[in-house]
Amino acid sequence: MTANNRNILSVSRLNAEVRLCLEKNIGIVWLTGEISNFTAATSGHWYLSLKDNQSQVKCAMFRGNNRRVMFKPKNGDQVLVRARVSMYEPRGDYQLILESMQPEGDGRLQQAFEQRKQALAAEGLFAQSAKQALPDQPKRVGIITSKTGAALHDILNVLKRRDPSLPVVIYPTLVQGQEAAVAIAQAIGRANARNECDVLIVGRGGGSLEDLWCFNEEIVARTIAASQIPIVSAVGHEVDVTIADFVADVRAPTPSAAAELVSRDLSYRLQQYQQREQALKNAIGTLLYRQQRALTQHEHRLSHQHPRRRLQQQSQHIDELQRRMHQALTKQFSRYSSQLNTLDTRLQRMTPDRRIQQHQAQLAQYHQRLTHAMDSHLSHAQQRLATLVATLDAVSPLATLSRGYSISRDSDGHIVTNINQLKEGDTLHTQLSNGDVTSVVQQRHLHQSPD
Template identity: 90%
Template sequence: MQSGLSKGLAIVTASNRNILSVSRLNAEVRLCLEKNIGIVWLTGEISNFTAATSGHWYLSLKDNQSQVKCAMFRGNNHRVTFKPKNGDQVLVRARVSLYEPRGDYQLILESMQPEGDGRLQQAFEQRKQALAAEGLFAQTAKQPLPNQPRRIGIITSKTGAALHDILNVLKRRDPSLPVVIYPTLVQGQDAAVSIAQAIGRANSRNECDVLIVGRGGGSLEDLWCFNEEIVARTIAASQIPIVSAVGHEVDVTIADFVADVRAPTPSAAAELVSRDLSYRLQQYQQREQALKNAIGNLLYRQQRALTHHEHRLSHQHPRRRLQQQSQHIDELQRRMHQALTQRLSRCSHQLNALNSRLQRVTPEHRIHQYQAQLAQYHQRLSHAMDSQLSHAQQRFTTLVATLDAVSPLATLSRGYSISRDSDGRIVNDIHQLQKGDTLHTQLGNGDIISVVQQLHPNQSTD
């Protein structure tokens, strides 16, 4: 694989000196992965599962150490028989590829099954291919059924419904035909060995002309003993022709491919091996079954060849490009949705911020602010006026007290008086007066008008 990868990327070596674009490099790596690795089978747990509107599925497969991205396009996922969900353990068939636009290594899933059924189906396909390659299914190795068998052997469970169905048909068609029952387990871990031993016992006793090996229907796990290699090889080595009659018509086991004739049901097997009134019809049925087996083998080989050619064609098929474009569209759609969500979130934040700013500058808000300031100023003015009035009252009281202290009226109230001449001038010198002058004297509680009759100046003053 390393040599293939080296050869595929030789164009980018230093000696070549070719300079590639990123797109060309991714395309070359994709081709290299698809050519050298191709189809793989793997199991893992589903995580990050997304069903896109385009119908494609995108998921990751992981174990306890690693994970890988996967895409399953709607052309393939419509064949999945269950609805995947995160946590499911699955078995997938996938093509290793690269998503060129992002350079992501990924798997393109072609089939998906629950891990248990998927492992059995995978083991069934692998074992069928291996045994087919050995020639165990070859038509040339098959023995013809006897035209008129003398005794029929039945290898099945002695308590199963298949035995009763076979015996009822044989009784109805040819009651005289002898039957030998070789009881065996037909389900469980020891069933394959038990079936092989019963076939070997029938061959060693060599008392029957044809053997019917089978059981009733069931799940793939229930019928698994008929897919075991020991049963297939024992049927192939049988000297007695064997008719495989396992399950219903839709059930197919490896025992059906190895057996000389495959019957769709146990009852049909009894029809094939028993004599009837119309012997020619029996021959026609045998030839028809042989033709079906031949056609089935031919179709199987053709299907393998067709699958191989389809795989080769898919590397150049336009559908590959359409799938990548569809995946790219899903990626762009996801990114656009994410960008729109982020843009809406930012716009919402901006709108909330602008609304908050608008609430802060709205006139109503400012009016409330001014009203609060006016109430505060009114309170401060009232306080200042009360303070000024109180201060003025205190100052007035002080001035009144001071004025009272120096007022002439206070002096007059103590027994003094003030005299004025007729011109209203205060008389403070006796020489200001003459005899006959009118004198106005102010007392504390009234005025006296008198006329000067006589003057008596102090002698010391002369």
């Protein structure tokens, strides 16, 4: 049976097709495993294997991604990684291209947090339209926190300083541990049933992601969303973010800041401005979250076509060439060393001074030629890499943006090239070299062409 010439593939074509198949049909995966064979190349890239009790897989993490890893990986570490399934075509090796890496315990909690946040956001629990406004002058403030925690002490001190006459009702509850989420939900329900306060502060002091986890539980989020009394979330420090912060009517960066928000002060107008600022921050946060999701989707689509992929392949190939060159040089040095030992043995037997000098001169010549050849090969490889990088940078759309140009799109995503595409009040999205700007058209000025 004769094969059709159209069905005959080269090895390179086959490997390219397999790589595209892996990246298209499997794409991004999350997995855990133990690090082994970890190597940090001089280029800044990492190469390692992830293994479990039965299998292992080769991985590469390029310099642009491993700079964001907050710890130094080593052999034996258990990690959670986000990776793209791919293949290193020159060797035909199936491998993973790692995009993020975390220690397994913290990584699982962070992944669970992101998944729950996306699910609740899709249900509309974070929508600004569902949030209640805080009362301008509350008659009674409820505090839901631990009765022995520092957060309660801070809140009471601020309320006493700003408005000593403001009544306070404390609903003590657990704020850490497996039973804390149910206890917090019950305290919110009890405050709503008694209906003796017109605003509630729910929170605690700072801690680790695991310490604050009860405020990420679904029962707490849904109870806050169902509350008839406006709720201020005051969990941890300013850098701590929980699901409760997204669901609550207002998020305060600290318990003390929450007390500032709900208490009356001589600067009443300032309090109004703070509330409006917080509402604007929440709206911007929701908008940024949606834009980030859209950006992630676009980046994922772009990653299949971006010239960075080709550059990564070339960089990995250079690392492979350097490794093979080092092995070849080691073998060659070993061979010359063996020859030298043989000559030395013969010399010990014959002791001819002249032949010793000749062999030493020949050995020096070999060493000089070898060093020159190695330097020439390495210089050629570096020049080729620099040329490829310069070529890629010249054709990159990001280079055009970095020179001061921008791209504007209307609310439907169409690129704006003519002022007649816009009218006053339209939303305009402008892409710059280091971010996006969203603006609203207030006036239009048509530039008339000279006759």
